[in-house]
Structures are given as C-alpha cells and as structure tokens.
Amino acid sequence: MQKSILILGACGQIGTELTLALRKTHGNDHVIASDIREGSESLMESGPFEILDATDYDALEEVVAYYEIEAVYLMAAMLSATAEKFPERAWNLNMTSLFNVLNLGKERKIQKIFWPSSIAVFGTNTPKTNTPQNTIMEPSTVYGISKLSGERWCSYYHHKFGVDVRSIRYPGLISWKTMPGGGTTDYAVEIYHKALSEKKYSCFLQPDTKLPMMFMDDAIRATLMIMDAEADTLKVRSSYNLAAMSFSPSQIAESIQKEIPDFTVTYEPDFRQTIADSWPSSIDDSEAHQDWGWKSEFDLERTTTEMLKHLTP
Ligand code: VAH
Numbered sequence: 081m082q083k084s085i086l087i088l089g090a091c092g093q094i095g096t097e098l099t100l101a102l103r104k105t106h107g108n109d110h111v112i113a114s115d116i117r118e119g120s121e122s123l124m125e126s127g128p129f130e131i132l133d134a135t136d137y138d139a140l141e142e143v144v145a146y147y148e149i150e151a152v153y154l155m156a157a158m159l160s161a162t163a164e165k166f167p168e169r170a171w172n173l174n175m176t177s178l179f180n181v182l183n184l185g186k187e188r189k190i191q192k193i194f195w196p197s198s199i200a201v202f203g204t205n206t207p208k209t210n211t212p213q214n215t216i217m218e219p220s221t222v223y224g225i226s227k228l229s230g231e232r233w234c235s236y237y238h239h240k241f242g243v244d245v246r247s248i249r250y251p252g253l254i255s256w257k258t259m260p261g262g263g264t265t266d267y268a269v270e271i272y273h274k275a276l277s278e279k280k281y282s283c284f285l286q287p288d289t290k291l292p293m294m295f296m297d298d299a300i301r302a303t304l305m306i307m308d309a310e311a312d313t314l315k316v317r318s319s320y321n322l323a324a325m326s327f328s329p330s331q332i333a334e335s336i337q338k339e340i341p342d343f344t345v346t347y348e349p350d351f352r353q354t355i356a357d358s359w360p361s362s363i364d365d366s367e368a369h370q371d372w373g374w375k376s377e378f379d380l381e382r383t384t385t386e387m388l389k390h391l392t393p
Pocket of ligand 1: 160
C-alpha cells in the first residue's frame with residue numbers, strides 16, 4: 081500500500097505550495113496537510129487536513145499512526161522578525177517540533193524527514209559574498225540560532241541513529257499564492273502587492289541591502305529533488321546551501337518599474353535592517369549542484385514577470 085506524507089505547518093508560505101505540489105505527484109489522499117489553523121481554500125479543498133500542533137508529540141504520533149505516514153515535511157516555524165519579539169516561544173516551536181519529528185525517525189515510526197534551514201544560520205563574521213557551505217557560523221538572531229542548532233541535531237540524529245533527515249538552507253522566498261509572515265525578506269513579496277494596489281511602497285530595508293532570494297517554484301522543486309535523491313548521494317546531513325539570485329530592494333523596484341513605470345518606493349529601515357545586515361549577500365551552492373544536481377531556473381526578471389502576472393486582478 082502506498083505510504084502517506086504529512087506536512088506540518090502546511091498553511092504557511094512554503095507549506096501551502098509544497099502541499100499542493102506533493103498532492104500533484106503523490107495523489108491528494110496520500111498527502112496529509114496539518115497546521116494549528118485551517119489554510120487557504122485551495123489547500124483545504126485538495127485533500128485531507130488535520131488541526132495539529134507540531135510541538136505536541138502525542139498528537140503527532142497519533143496522526144502518523146492513523147495515516148501510516150512514511151515521510152514528514154516539518155514546515156512549521158517562527159521566522160526571523162517575529163522570533164526577535166518572542167524569543168522563547170520561537171525557540172520552543174522551532175526546536176520542540178524538530179525533536180518530535182527526529183525522535184519519530186529514531187523510533188522508525190517514520191522513514192524520511194525534510195526540515196528547512198535558512199541562510200539565517202550565517203552571521204556578521206561569515207564571508208558575505210558567495211558564502212560557502214562550510215564557514216564561520218555565528219548567527220545573531222533567535223531564528224538563526226534555532227536553525228543552526230537544528231542543523232547540528234539533524235546531523236547528530238543521522239550519524240548516531242541513522243535517521244534519514246534532509247535539509248536545505250532556504251534564501252528569502254518569493255511567492256504569490258500565500259503571503260509570508262514574520263520574515264525579514266517579506267518585503268520582496270509585499271512590494272509586488274503594493275506596486276499593483278497602490279503604485280507605492282515603503283520598504284523596511286535600505287535600498288542597497290542585497291540578500292539571497294529565490295522564487296517559490298525553484299524552492300519547491302529543490303525540496304522535491306533532495307527528498308527524491310538517493311540517500312548515499314547526500315554528503316551533507318546538516319543542511320545544504322541553496323541559491324538562485326541575489327538582489328537589493330532598489331533592484332527589485334527597478335524590475336517592477338519596467339512593467340509599472342510610475343511605481344515609487346521610499347525607504348524607512350526598521351529593526352529588520354539589523355537582521356538583514358547579519359546575513360550573506362550571496363550563496364555558493366556548489367555542493368547541492370554536485371550531490372543532487374540542483375540548478376535554479378528563475379532570475380529576478382522572470383520572477384517579476386510571474387509575480388505581476390499572477391497578482392494582477
Ligand atoms: C525570514 N523568510 O525572513 C525567512 C528566511 C532567509 C530568510 O529564513 O525570516
């Protein structure tokens with residue numbers, strides 16, 4: 081009998097699109113979406129859904145047993161900006177949920193795990209351009225600390241207990257199907273919505289703040305690729321660097337102004353500027369390319385075309 085897949089945090093920015101993509105390839109009934117609240121209409125209508133708190137081990141174990149889950153995608157997390165406002169809640173959510181899933185793997189109740197890390201694991205003393213897979217990692221944000229700790233635990237559970245956990249350090253992600261929440265890179269989504277609705281946007285980062293970014297279609301494809309890869313090809317069991325493009329707020333504004341010439345942007349940096357300044361401006365993802373054939377397909381121009389096409393009423 082075909083085993084099932086469980087997505088934790090299925091209503092989030094990545095979780096929503098990942099659920100729809102997995103349902104397309106595995107069939108709706110074999111992909112169980114879950115979150116602490118219901119999600120978008122397209123998500124709720126397309127297959128089974130459970131209200132589930134990823135920090136509740138007993139509830140998680142019950143859902144895994146009931147649906148005979150083979151693989152878990154743990155997408156539930158508190159992102160960088162919100163985590164700075166609620167450090168202990170962020171640590172509890174990001175770490176307890178990870179330990180719950182890793183322990184299910186250790187007990188062989190599930191066979192495969194995907195867990196998202198982030199470029200937030202790097203800090204101000206990390207080499208800023210073409211940041212390598214292995215380098216100085218001293219994150220200065222609650223979110224980055226939780227993601228770096230999570231990477232070390234993923235590697236420990238793989239090497240000590242044989243848990244098949246796979247991970248990617250996502251850059252900032254740009255999507256049109258769902259709004260992101262609580263991230264420092266969320267400006268790169270908000271700007272498209274504001275360009276279309278008001279033709280003006282106040283950006284919370286400086287115009288020259290260059291950050292690694294990726295269109296959601298690339299991020300979903302990378303996630304499915306690493307999960308489909310042969311286990312012995314994956315030499316990195318902490319988390320793989322992943323890259324597509326890097327741009328600044330002024331560069332994304334220029335790409336939008338090619339389509340909407342009278343769009344204007346002002347810049348009013350807030351606390352998220354300090355977070356962004358601690359992150360790399362570009363990433364070297366050679367290992368992901370070598371080990372499992374990763375190659376991005378969306379640059380800024382193609383991303384802007386897709387975003388404006390799908391968001392235009
Ligand atoms: C955030 N979107 O802004 C997330 C991401 C690299 C940034 O991890 O917190």
